Amino acid sequence: METSLTGLKRAAPTDARQVRSRKALTGALLALLKDKSFDQLTIREITARARTGYATFFRHYPTKEALLSDVASEEIGTLLDRTIPILHETSSYESTLALCRYVADHAALWSALLTGGAAAIVREEFILQARHLAQVEQRPNAWLPADLGVVHGTGSTFDILAWWLARGNPSGEHESVGQIATILHHLVIAPLVGGRLEASPATV
Amino acid sequence: METSLTGLKRAAPTDARQVRSRKALTGALLALLKDKSFDQLTIREITARARTGYATFFRHYPTKEALLSDVASEEIGTLLDRTIPILHETSSYESTLALCRYVADHAALWSALLTGGAAAIVREEFILQARHLAQVEQRPNAWLPADLGVVHGTGSTFDILAWWLARGNPSGEHESVGQIATILHHLVIAPLVGGRLEASPATV
Amino acid sequence: METSLTGLKRAAPTDARQVRSRKALTGALLALLKDKSFDQLTIREITARARTGYATFFRHYPTKEALLSDVASEEIGTLLDRTIPILHETSSYESTLALCRYVADHAALWSALLTGGAAAIVREEFILQARHLAQVEQRPNAWLPADLGVVHGTGSTFDILAWWLARGNPSGEHESVGQIATILHHLVIAPLVGGRLEASPATV
Amino acid sequence: METSLTGLKRAAPTDARQVRSRKALTGALLALLKDKSFDQLTIREITARARTGYATFFRHYPTKEALLSDVASEEIGTLLDRTIPILHETSSYESTLALCRYVADHAALWSALLTGGAAAIVREEFILQARHLAQVEQRPNAWLPADLGVVHGTGSTFDILAWWLARGNPSGEHESVGQIATILHHLVIAPLVGGRLEASPATV
DNA sequence: CTCTAATCGAGACGGTACGTCGCGTCTTACG
DNA sequence: CGTAAGACGCGACGTACCGTCTCGATTAGAG
Numbered sequence: 001m002e003t004s005l006t007g008l009k010r011a012a013p014t015d016a017r018q019v020r021s022r023k024a025l026t027g028a029l030l031a032l033l034k035d036k037s038f039d040q041l042t043i044r045e046i047t048a049r050a051r052t053g054y055a056t057f058f059r060h061y062p063t064k065e066a067l068l069s070d071v072a073s074e075e076i077g078t079l080l081d082r083t084i085p086i087l088h089e090t091s092s093y094e095s096t097l098a099l100c101r102y103v104a105d106h107a108a109l110w111s112a113l114l115t116g117g118a119a120a121i122v123r124e125e126f127i128l129q130a131r132h133l134a135q136v137e138q139r140p141n142a143w144l145p146a147d148l149g150v151v152h153g154t155g156s157t158f159d160i161l162a163w164w165l166a167r168g169n170p171s172g173e174h175e176s177v178g179q180i181a182t183i184l185h186h187l188v189i190a191p192l193v194g195g196r197l198e199a200s201p202a203t204v
Numbered sequence: 205m206e207t208s209l210t211g212l213k214r215a216a217p218t219d220a221r222q223v224r225s226r227k228a229l230t231g232a233l234l235a236l237l238k239d240k241s242f243d244q245l246t247i248r249e250i251t252a253r254a255r256t257g258y259a260t261f262f263r264h265y266p267t268k269e270a271l272l273s274d275v276a277s278e279e280i281g282t283l284l285d286r287t288i289p290i291l292h293e294t295s296s297y298e299s300t301l302a303l304c305r306y307v308a309d310h311a312a313l314w315s316a317l318l319t320g321g322a323a324a325i326v327r328e329e330f331i332l333q334a335r336h337l338a339q340v341e342q343r344p345n346a347w348l349p350a351d352l353g354v355v356h357g358t359g360s361t362f363d364i365l366a367w368w369l370a371r372g373n374p375s376g377e378h379e380s381v382g383q384i385a386t387i388l389h390h391l392v393i394a395p396l397v398g399g400r401l402e403a404s405p406a407t408v
Numbered sequence: 409m410e411t412s413l414t415g416l417k418r419a420a421p422t423d424a425r426q427v428r429s430r431k432a433l434t435g436a437l438l439a440l441l442k443d444k445s446f447d448q449l450t451i452r453e454i455t456a457r458a459r460t461g462y463a464t465f466f467r468h469y470p471t472k473e474a475l476l477s478d479v480a481s482e483e484i485g486t487l488l489d490r491t492i493p494i495l496h497e498t499s500s501y502e503s504t505l506a507l508c509r510y511v512a513d514h515a516a517l518w519s520a521l522l523t524g525g526a527a528a529i530v531r532e533e534f535i536l537q538a539r540h541l542a543q544v545e546q547r548p549n550a551w552l553p554a555d556l557g558v559v560h561g562t563g564s565t566f567d568i569l570a571w572w573l574a575r576g577n578p579s580g581e582h583e584s585v586g587q588i589a590t591i592l593h594h595l596v597i598a599p600l601v602g603g604r605l606e607a608s609p610a611t612v
Numbered sequence: 613m614e615t616s617l618t619g620l621k622r623a624a625p626t627d628a629r630q631v632r633s634r635k636a637l638t639g640a641l642l643a644l645l646k647d648k649s650f651d652q653l654t655i656r657e658i659t660a661r662a663r664t665g666y667a668t669f670f671r672h673y674p675t676k677e678a679l680l681s682d683v684a685s686e687e688i689g690t691l692l693d694r695t696i697p698i699l700h701e702t703s704s705y706e707s708t709l710a711l712c713r714y715v716a717d718h719a720a721l722w723s724a725l726l727t728g729g730a731a732a733i734v735r736e737e738f739i740l741q742a743r744h745l746a747q748v749e750q751r752p753n754a755w756l757p758a759d760l761g762v763v764h765g766t767g768s769t770f771d772i773l774a775w776w777l778a779r780g781n782p783s784g785e786h787e788s789v790g791q792i793a794t795i796l797h798h799l800v801i802a803p804l805v806g807g808r809l810e811a812s813p814a815t816v
Numbered sequence: 817c818t819c820t821a822a823t824c825g826a827g828a829c830g831g832t833a834c835g836t837c838g839c840g841t842c843t844t845a846c847g
Numbered sequence: 848c849g850t851a852a853g854a855c856g857c858g859a860c861g862t863a864c865c866g867t868c869t870c871g872a873t874t875a876g877a878g
Contacts, residue, residue, distance in 0.1 A: 039243070120324040120328075124324075143383075143386065143387065143390070144387055144390075144391075147367070148364065148367050148387065151363060151367050152360060152363060152364060152367075152391055155359070155360070155363050156356060156359070156360050156363075159355060159356060159359045159360075160352065160356060163351075163352050163355055163356075179347075182347065183347065183348055183352065186347070186348075186395060187348075187356055187395050187396065188356075188395075190395070191390060191391050191392075191394070191395050192391065
């Protein structure tokens with residue numbers, strides 16, 4: 001929970017066996033996360049599921065969190081690149097919609113990360129990375145501390161997306177993407193950027 | 205993380221020794237939470253800090269989470285009673301301000317719960333209790349599923365209060381309470397209830 | 409096992425309640441010894457069986473062994489008074505028979521002590537007391553150290569009696585007493601005192 | 613006390629580490645048995661003496677008794693192979709002498725087993741194994757139940773050997789071996805097999 | 817026949833050993 | 848001769864029982 005992911009991408013291995021081992025491990029982690037909480041997962045359990053030797057795990061990752069990082073960190077970064085900019089645009093609905101589309105396109109992975117047992121730790125990492133990104137581009141605001149804006153915006157976005165993915169399978173349903181984007185924009189983005197609610201075409 | 209607090213208040217013991225032991229344990233938990241994450245706390249550590257026998261812990265609580273529950277559960281309920289109603293009033297700023305004042309008045313306890321190592325688990329419990337409460341009084345909404353509204357409203361409120369408490373000591377500073385209430389109302393409450401932003405007198 | 413019984417008879421209590429408590433405890437011990445080993449008996453178990461408070465046990469006996477002592481110590485002394493002299497008589501069959509009769513007459517108690525879970529510890533005490541008794545009246549013997557004679561004689565007698573009591577209920581069967589006395593005399597007493605085997609009328 | 617050793621020899625491990633661990637554990641047990649009773653020995657104490665991790669104990673033995681078994685069981689079997697046959701020979705003194713010589717040759721080990729804190733439990737195992745062996749070759753006897761004969765013979769032999777080993781160091785003293793064999797034969801073997809006492813040349 | 821003090825039951829307490837489990841390291845034996 | 852399998856030291860877990868202790872609530876026996 002308190003442990004934060006490193007955010008450092010692990011050097012890509014060249015050896016074919018290493019590739020196979022890592023893929024097996026990440027796959028096993030994602031598979032197991034559908035059933036149990038991340039921190040009640042056992043390394044032995046992961047390696048057993050991956051059909052891999054126990055010690056092999058440590059040849060690739062120092063801790064369980066490092067494996068999760070290897071799975072999640074890059075994806076978090078990619079998603080963040082699509083989240084942060086939204087806050088800076090006045091006309092932001094389109095960007096919000098794009099964000100939701102992206103998540104829907106990678107529903108399987110993001111379901112595991114946002115609704116699986118690792119949700120809390122991924123959320124922490126999500127916000128942590130966002131704060132680091134935001135430190136650079138301070139946009140002073142009279143009534144809202146910048147840091148709080150980032151925390152609230154990122155966290156809420158995370159929560160709404162997680163809630164969305166927790167309902168069955170949203171991918172493919174074009175309608176649903178628009179709806180969730182509207183909600184997200186209405187509840188989070190618009191209040192932050194001070195944009196008009198009318199900016200969202202789908203406001204019922 | 206996945207473990208949720210029971211929400212059931214433990215029966216108050218009559219024996220003076222039991223009262224003393226429980227007080228020592230809860231006190232030790234709160235004290236330790238200021239330094240470390242809840243789940244990297246050890247029961248042995250708690251009992252050592254409480255100057256209590258290790259086995260005595262289990263005479264009172266079956267798990268570490270049960271102790272946290274005993275500390276937090278009632279407080280969460282009290283706070284929720286002040287959070288949920290806000291969403292139902294059109295003129296809600298005053299209620300928001302009252303909520304913030306309440307938190308400021310119990311800053312020590314809520315700092316431990318919201319910003320300490322137990323934050324994630326307390327947050328889960330917070331939302332869980334809110335969802336249960338909200339199930340009763342379904343207020344259908346065309347564009348926003350009721351459940352999502354609760355999750356977003358509760359979670360965001362939690363986050364903003366946590367951010368607030370994480371900055372030094374907010375108690376006593378009358379100004380600060382008003383500011384955070386304004387922000388909370390602006391970012392979370394107003395978008396949910398559809399109230400006008402002008403409802404908040406302090407909007408700068 | 410290594411713990412030896414004190415051999416000190418506890419002062420008899422006058423208070424009726426104390427009498428009742430001790431009787432309940434000794435009775436419970438004997439009852440439980442029929443099922444389980446002495447040292448896998450729990451003080452809590454004994455007090456529960458005795459329908460007695462847990463702390464009450466310690467008001468009467470400092471340890472589990474003290475309770476066993478209270479039950480067994482005097483009986484062991486009495487039996488020893490009938491065992492030791494046998495070794496000193498040339499015509500000893502009658503004494504052996506008397507010993508067996510005495511045991512048969514108190515079969516219930518001796519079954520518990522010799523064949524129950526406390527057998528090993530009672531045996532140790534048996535031999536220990538015998539050695540102490542024998543130290544006084546040294547009867548030098550050229551080929552057999554006196555101490556070894558006592559150890560062997562007492563231990564073997566104990567074993568044979570225990571074997572005997574372990575077969576159903578020997579009391580009432582007059583025949584059986586004679587047979588076991590013959591065996592005991594033949595196997596143990598006669599070789600020790602150098603008496604003739606013919607001394608035993610029942611030698612087949 | 614009531615717990616009996618399994619009598620099953622543990623499969624010999626091939627891994628050098630396992631060999632080392634087991635040797636350390638058995639060695640520690642024998643060393644500690646010189647000082648304290650077996651059942652007031654702590655597994656933690658054994659592992660500490662063996663310079664071994666606590667959990668490692670359980671990777672090799674399920675209980676303390678299993679460790680004792682690993683130390684004693686085979687030795688008991690070997691000794692029994694030399695004890696039982698004696699009862700079947702008419703001219704048995706030589707066999708008795710051979711038995712005593714064997715014990716004297718392994719005095720260190722047998723001192724630990726017979727006179728150490730595990731004596732009672734080893735004795736039980738001794739007799740138990742003997743009874744199992746004797747069940748096969750029933751040699752009916754008019755005045756002596758076969759089972760009692762075995763119990764008495766084995767138990768007495770155990771006691772006399774234990775008494776012998778408890779006096780200092782008997783190995784090397786040729787005289788002593790003959791003397792104890794004579795006593796053993798006189799007190800136990802001869803009465804059982806009905807042999808004449810004159811069969812023993814050393815009878816003084 | 818009362819009153820007072822001893823004895824009772826109940827059970828919480830600080831300890832300590834238990835046996836289990838998972839960790840991360842490090843050795844071994846096999847392919 | 849490198850890698851999987853897995854044994855190892857470590858330490859927290861939750862359980863059980865120890866012997867001590869405080870509580871009222873009986874209840875015996877002395878006055």
